[in-house]
Amino acid sequence: GRSTGYRRGKEDFIFGQVKQGVEVANETRRVWHSSLEKKGYRMWSDGKGHDIFAKLGYYKDGNLILVEPEGGKVRVSESRLSAGDRVWIQKQKEIRGIQ
Numbered sequence: 001g002r003s004t005g006y007r008r009g010k011e012d013f014i015f016g017q018v019k020q021g022v023e024v025a026n027e028t029r030r031v032w033h034s035s036l037e038k039k040g041y042r043m044w045s046d047g048k049g050h051d052i053f054a055k056l057g058y059y060k061d062g063n064l065i066l067v068e069p070e071g072g073k074v075r076v077s078e079s080r081l082s083a084g085d086r087v088w089i090q091k092q093k094e095i096r097g098i099q
Contacts, residue, residue: 036069045082059089 033041033053040055044066052074054066062078078086093099 041069042088044076044085046076046080047082056092064089 036053036055041053042055044052044054052066052068054068054074056064057067057073058065059078064076064078064081066074066076068074078089081089
């Protein structure tokens with residue numbers, strides 16, 4: 001939306017519009033993430049609070065390439081991932097019979 005100028009007494013109305021816009025955007029993003037999770041995307045973390053929503057595109061000898069929904073690629077070492085992500089990788093190796 002767009003709002004120009006100042007009108008006394010309209011602060012609550014404008015704040016409500018902004019708040020509703022944020023809620024709609026968050027819900028849209030949640031639905032989008034949910035649809036992509038079915039395609040292998042997940043939230044990855046480096047243990048320092050840096051997160052990326054991507055899918056595993058490549059893995060070899062502890063090196064990964066994570067592919068973002070928009071096509072961006074991030075190269076990362078397994079040792080830099082959070083403990084939870086390293087456990088996920090280990091489980092995927094077991095499922096696939098990889099050492």
